[in-house]
Amino acid sequence: MAGYGDDAGFQQWASENGYDVPSGTVAAAxxxxSSYIDAVYGERFPGEPAGGIEQDRSWPRxxxxxxxxxxxxVDAVPAxxxxxxxxxxLQELQSLGSLEPVVVAAERVKREKVGPLETEYMDGVEGQDALAASTPLLAAVEGLLEPLLTPVGGFPAMMVV
Incomplete structure (x- = not known):
């Protein structure tokens, strides 16, 4: 399963935007x-995958x-x-694993008291599970994809990284 774009395009994009990307790590990043884009936004993209359920990526559609x-x-992947x-x-290269939150239900804290200080944490966002509520959303990605997204389903609370 290949990521969107290509290695040369990623390196050029990074250079044009002032980012330094170490060579040899581009394909995996x-x-x-691409997996993050499909997982977070895939169901909100318009249309259907051109290759049906067996298509590896959400695009083309x-x-x-x-x-x-x-x-x-039908054969396009929008820029x-x-x-x-x-x-x-780039986010993943800067902070490995940052796009894949891990939520352990047994370790979530509802209320914590240390001395006289007591804190109660919000238990997710109403209507969402803990994983959806903890998934990071990148402001630049949100802005780029906005013209392509449909209002189907709930929109997660934005947590910009």
Whole structure:
């Protein structure tokens, strides 16, 4: 399963945006960045995967349009999706594992008291499970993908990393 874009495109994008990317780590980071995009936004992309359920990635898609009603070619992966996956890949390179939160239900704290100080933590976001509520959302990715997202399903509370 290949990530969106390609290694040369990622390196060029990073350079044009002033980011330093160590060589030799690009392919794996692109893979993780693309997996993040599909996992977090896949069900909110318009249309359906062109290759059906067996398609590895969310794009390309059939019956897809942007928020203005412009059709997206059935064999296309929008540049916005590719660049969003590059942003996610960069985040993963800067902080390995940051795109994959791990939530252990038994370790979540509802209330904590230390001396006279007492803190109660919100137990997720209403209507969401703990994993969805703890998934990081990147502001740059949100901005890039906004014209492609449908309002289907709940929108997670934004936790920018």
């Amino acid at each position: 692109r893979q993780r960045g 059939v019956n897809a349009t942007d928020k203005w009603g412009n059709a997206i070619a 916005r999706v590719i660049h969003a996956s590059y942003h996610a890949a």
